[in-house]
Amino acid sequence: MAERMTGARFIAESLKGYGVTHVFFVEAILRRSLMEMERLGIRRVLTHSEKAAVYMADGYARVARRPGVCMAQSVGAANLASGLQDPFLGRSPVIAITGRQVPMAQYRHAYQEIAHGPRFEPVTKYNVTVDVLAQLPHLLRQAFREATTGTPGPVHLDLLGYQGQAIEEAEADLEVLVEEPFARIPPYRTMPDPAQVAEAARLLEMAERPVLVAGGGVTASRAGAELLALAERLSIPVATSLNGKPSLLVDHPLNVGVVGRYSRWCANQVVAEADLVAFIGSAAGEMVTLGWKLPRAGTRIVQIDINPAELGRNYPHTLGVLGDARVTLQMLQEALGSKARPKAAWATHAKDLVRRWREELAPHRASGAIPIRPERLCKELTDCLPENGILVGDTGFAGIWTGTQVHLTAPGQDYIRCAGSLGWAFPASLGAKCAAPDRPVVCFTGDGGMWYHLSELETARRCGISTVTVVNNNRALGQCAVNIRKLYANRPGNPGDLFDFGSVSFAALAREMGCLGIQVTQPDGIVPAIRQALAAEVPAVIEVITDVTCPAPEPWAP
Numbered sequence: 069m070a071e072r073m074t075g076a077r078f079i080a081e082s083l084k085g086y087g088v089t090h091v092f093f094v095e096a097i098l099r100r101s102l103m104e105m106e107r108l109g110i111r112r113v114l115t116h117s118e119k120a121a122v123y124m125a126d127g128y129a130r131v132a133r134r135p136g137v138c139m140a141q142s143v144g145a146a147n148l149a150s151g152l153q154d155p156f157l158g159r160s161p162v163i164a165i166t167g168r169q170v171p172m173a174q175y176r177h178a179y180q181e182i183a184h185g186p187r188f189e190p191v192t193k194y195n196v197t198v199d200v201l202a203q204l205p206h207l208l209r210q211a212f213r214e215a216t217t218g219t220p221g222p223v224h225l226d227l228l229g230y231q232g233q234a235i236e237e238a239e240a241d242l243e244v245l246v247e248e249p250f251a252r253i254p255p256y257r258t259m260p261d262p263a264q265v266a267e268a269a270r271l272l273e274m275a276e277r278p279v280l281v282a283g284g285g286v287t288a289s290r291a292g293a294e295l296l297a298l299a300e301r302l303s304i305p306v307a308t309s310l311n312g313k314p315s316l317l318v319d320h321p322l323n324v325g326v327v328g329r330y331s332r333w334c335a336n337q338v339v340a341e342a343d344l345v346a347f348i349g350s351a352a353g354e355m356v357t358l359g360w361k362l363p364r365a366g367t368r369i370v371q372i373d374i375n376p377a378e379l380g381r382n383y384p385h386t387l388g389v390l391g392d393a394r395v396t397l398q399m400l401q402e403a404l405g406s407k408a409r410p411k412a413a414w415a416t417h418a419k420d421l422v423r424r425w426r427e428e429l430a431p432h433r434a435s436g437a438i439p440i441r442p443e444r445l446c447k448e449l450t451d452c453l454p455e456n457g458i459l460v461g462d463t464g465f466a467g468i469w470t471g472t473q474v475h476l477t478a479p480g481q482d483y484i485r486c487a488g489s490l491g492w493a494f495p496a497s498l499g500a501k502c503a504a505p506d507r508p509v510v511c512f513t514g515d516g517g518m519w520y521h522l523s524e525l526e527t528a529r530r531c532g533i534s535t536v537t538v539v540n541n542n543r544a545l546g547q548c549a550v551n552i553r554k555l556y557a558n559r560p561g562n563p564g565d566l567f568d569f570g571s572v573s574f575a576a577l578a579r580e581m582g583c584l585g586i587q588v589t590q591p592d593g594i595v596p597a598i599r600q601a602l603a604a605e606v607p608a609v610i611e612v613i614t615d616v617t618c619p620a621p622e623p624w625a626p
């Protein structure tokens with residue numbers, strides 16, 4: 069039923085109805101709506117930058133599996149747009165709301181204003197302006213629909229008034245209508261065509277060396293159990309993308325690990341040897357295929373995805389199966405003939421490669437070296453990641469370390485990772501904690517990543533968002549250092565100008581901001597420090613001083 073109300077009330081009640089519990093923003097935007105949100109119990113997280121607000125909304129969305137909301141005024145719009153690159157690449161449903169100047173101020177040097185639309189175009193699925201309040205019900209509902217359907221992704225609403233005030237101050241007869249499916253991911257569990265499923269089953273049965281590659285779609289669909297059931301039924305090795313990592317526990321004998329660029333060599337080798345690869349909830353993009361070198365050209369490809377535009381995009385002659393990962397995997401298993409034979413020898417071979425990978429790594433994971441080896445840090449973090457913990461990884465080496473060497477050992481654990489923008493992990497971990505306040509959240513970042521959004525420690529303290537941040541502090545952009553040193557070779561000069569940082573203590577900075585800060589220099593100190601941090605009632609930073617000369621492994625390529 070329509071009711072006379074302000075835009076502010078409509079916005080707040082709609083967000084509440086869609087299950088939004090937190091909004092992340094930089095002042096000055098939608099002040100009246102934020103006041104209404106307070107009345108409704110929506111937490112208002114004021115951040116120090118727009119990019120951090122986006123990353124928090126992104127971390128929130130990935131953990132809550134429903135849209136995360138971030139907002140900024142007109143001059144902040146460009147910053148907000150630049151932050152949206154990561155949720156766009158990471159396929160995360162973020163709703164970005166901005167304000168823009170009224171028409172009479174346009175095209176005549178309005179203060180703080182450039183055209184917003186073009187900035188948002190490459191990083192959103194849906195990018196619209198709201199010129200009058202009467203449009204808002206339709207456009208806000210469509211924003212949730214666009215963000216959550218197909219491949220999830222960011223959307224943008226540009227509201228009239230540089231703070232969006234023209235929309236929120238106006239009054240109209242409005243109905244707060246919540247379309248419940250679009251409040252979550254996936255909105256619908258789309259059923260595949262049984263004929264396509266039967267053909268996929270036939271190909272899996274016939275293959276001698278099949279591999280399942282589980283992507284973020286398996287995680288989003290919560291299809292881990294169905295993935296496992298299919299893999300076990302035919303003894304098929306499973307590799308995952310970084311986003312797919314939470315679908316399978318590390319110790320499962322069929323799990324060969326993360327494949328692609330930030331990968332284990334054993335996973336890459338198994339995929340290179342496969343005669344059939346089934347991508348499930350994965351777009352087979354550059355990262356997971358190592359620049360489309362894995363699987364090798366000519367390998368039979370099956371691809372299961374909820375978005376038909378992804379089917380066969382990257383590999384010709386793909387058998388595409390359109391459907392939700394969970395439903396499709398279940399139907400696929402049921403479609404297997406009773407005589408389908410497990411690929412026992414192939415699975416044993418894959419398991420053997422994983423064993424060799426583990427044995428190679430073991431000495432580094434046990435290393436007592438000082439400065440600490442990152443592999444040892446990963447081992448200690450594995451040991452104390454709580455059973456219901458959420459691990460949040462940054463990009464670069466932090467993506468490789470968390471993706472390949474911090475293991476998920478309990479079904480209640482989760483992992484979300486940066487899609488490429490250095491510094492994402494720390495604010496994203498704060499958003500993750502907002503989405504799951506009862507679960508421990510542990511962020512793993514390098515010092516280069518931590519410098520980006522250090523100021524959000526103040527946000528975390530002020531808003532009572534108590535996470536644990538492990539800073540792998542080698543006092544440099546370590547990943548860059550490796551390559552720049554190689555480039556310089558024996559040439560005289562100062563390569564360190566390009567990657568070294570001063571020796572500032574993040575632990576001391578954290579304490580200054582009212583957080584717990586612990587510096588760790590000895591390997592034996594890592595676990596007690598993380599345990600203390602997990603038990604603390606304030607945000608915590610564990611700064612581990614590590615060896616800059618220990619790079620993460622290069623990917624194995626065929």
Ligand SMILES: Cc1ncc(C[n+]2csc(CCOP(=O)(O)OP(=O)(O)O)c2C)c(N)n1
Nearest residue numbers: 464465489490514515516517544545546547
């Ligand atoms: C926005 C952005 N700028 C630059 C990069 C390139 N980059 C990738 S990793 C990296 C270095 C990361 O250093 P740090 O966080 O200290 O981790 P370490 O490599 O030392 O483990 C850089 C600069 C990036 N990924 N994102």
